[in-house]
Amino acid sequence: MKYEAIDPSLFVGNRNKFAQQMVSQTLAVFNSNDIYPISADGTMPFQQHRDIFYLSGVDQEESILVLFPTASNPAHREILFLRETNERKLRNSPTNKWGRSLREKMRFLSIPAA
Numbered sequence: 001m002k003y004e005a006i007d008p009s010l011f012v013g014n015r016n017k018f019a020q021q022m023v024s025q026t027l028a029v030f031n032s033n034d035i036y037p038i039s040a041d042g043t044m045p046f047q048q049h050r051d052i053f054y055l056s057g058v059d060q061e062e063s064i065l066v067l068f069p070t071a072s073n074p075a076h077r078e079i080l081f082l083r084e085t086n087e088r089k090l091r092n093s094p095t096n097k098w099g100r101s102l103r104e105k106m107r108f109l110s111i112p113a114a
Helices: 007-019 050-056 087-092 100-110
Strands: 026-032 037-039 063-067 076-082
Touching: 007 050, 007 063, 026 037, 050 063
Parallel strands: none
Antiparallel strands: 026 063, 063 076
């Protein structure tokens, strides 16, 4: 984990403060930062865009946050799009130092019950 767990109510409050400042019948779209290549087979470490982290607490690449506080459907007022984790992508990722599948990696890291 990169940091200690943050209380989710902080992000709810941040979104509410932001929504109060929005003009009626407008929406806001926030994109996460890209993963930048530095060579043919390397990338820079991912660092989330500060705005999307401030509003959602999400620290994942290729994520999108849409805020539309005046939407008629309450389910459309806050929408977060996340890319589904791909087992094969994780296995082939340069950050996967063991070259194992995620399931094997989690089993490797888990502590057996006493």
